[in-house]
Amino acid sequence: MRILHTSDWHIGRTFHGHSTLDALGGVLRALVAQVREHDVDVVIVAGDVFDSATPAAGCYALLTDTLAAIADAGAQVVVTSGNHDSAARLGFQSTLLRPGIHVVTDPQTVGTPLTVSDADGPVHIYGIPFLEPALLRHVWPGVRTQAEVLGRAMQLVRDDLATRGGRSVAVAHCFAAGVEPTPHLERDIQQGGLDVVPLSTFDGVDYMALGHIHGRQRLSERVRYAGAPLHYSFGEGDKPRGSWLVELDATGLADVTWLELPVPRRLVTLVAPLDDLLTDEAYAGHEGDWVSVEYTDTLPQRDPMRRLQERFPHCACVAHKPAEKTRDDGLSYARRVRSARSDRELLDAFLRHVREGDGANVREAALIDDVLDAQTLAEAAR
Known part of the structure; x- marks a missing residue:
């Protein structure tokens, strides 16, 4: 069985004031083409489908069209809610979708899988929506952290799997131990700081599909983040975009392959004196890129953004960072x-x-x- 693991679409997110909806739409169409090309059986979207709890109408249209296109390509879809999503709004969407598209937002369904069969038997896919500890204490007394609610959820998964038997995949949206976050990008999942989930929490399943971190990460052979399909900050400009193609054989996890997705417009940070950036042919190859500039002149320059955008139309931000700072003489x-x-x-x-x-x-x-x-x-x- 072939499963495509993706996450963090963040439909509706802006990039320095610019809409990303059209660019994301193009990338998701490429993802649908990969589903056809690789005969994918199930597509997993591990949370943060939308960027906001109140997405605009165009965001719903893109989601609906993409999920329908994946279904038309022959795959089932399992979507779970993330910390950016409104579980109620995303869950409402599920009642309007065709068979084969499964949107998991209700914590009460944790431990109840979607079962898909192939020639080697059943594969149980356990979707775990984003779990807010404060809202679950009346159901699971004593839970206070993400680590505790994920631990309780995964125990329900293991208990159910023990009676069903067969191969298994689980899906969750969290901050797992060992990840390298993109600075200032992934929002803390728990107010007041990061709540790290130990890697051992995910024991017991053949593959664990995680969301929340925007760059791909391999925490173990069977525990991975796919990252976002689009670049959403200059801090992640060097991180590849794509999805994990997970293959299960009769005994469990057989292979995991990275499938690249297209990057609509590259992101680059340029560091140089302003005059060099405006005139040097060495920077001509970046004229079509998203550009962040750090100009190193000793003194601030006049109207740098306007001047830079004459050469780099997609210059999104500019900062003055002198190459050398003069010594402070200590005088007030x-x-x-x-x-x-x-x-x-x-x-x-x-x-x-x-x-x-x-x-x-x-x-x-x-x-x-x-x-x-x-x-x-x-x-x-x-």
Whole structure:
């Protein structure tokens, strides 16, 4: 049996103010083509289907069209809710979908699998929706953390599997021990900090399909994250996009292969002086990319975003990060002002304060001299 493990579609997410809906639609069409090409039997979407608990109408349309296309390609679909999703809204969608498309959002269904059979017998697929400990304490007394609710859920899975027998796959959305998150991207699953789920929690199944981390990760041969199908931040620009193709034989897990997905527009961070970025042919190959710029000039430059977008139309953010910082002399602004013996020194003290150590350069010093000399002449002529 062939199972395609994907996750974290985040339908409706924006990228620096730009809609990603069309780009994601193209990537998901490529995923449907892979389902056909590789004769996939089941597609798993491990949470964070939407980016918001209140997705716009166009987001529902993209989800419905994609799930229908996967079904038309001959595969069943198992979708679980993530921490970004509204379980109620995503669950409502499930009642409107055709047979073969299964949306799992109700914690009460944990331990009840979707069973799919092939020539080697049944495969039990246990969808575990995102479990909020605060909402489950009346059902599972004593649970306080993600680790505890996932531990309880996986025990239900193992108990059910012990009576059914056969091969098994489980799906969950969490932060597992051993992952490397993308900084400032994956939202904490528990308010107040990350709640890490031990890897041993997932013992007992042939394959564990995880969601929440946006880059692919292999925690063990049978425990993996597929990551998001689209880049959603410059911090993940170097991470490949795709899905895991999981193959089960008669005895269990046989093989796991990575299937690449297309990247609609590359993400790149460019670090150089502003004039080099605007003129050097070495950067011509990035003119069609999403670009984040860190320009290294000593001083801030005038209107850098507008100038950069003339060459890089998809420049999304710009930051001034000087290559070298002048040494701090340890003097406070007040001490510099008090020690100034002339207007020139007073202006230089101001510049050193606002520039974190840099005073007037040669051109600026000449301009200051001209202004102060003109002021002196004007005062003398009164």
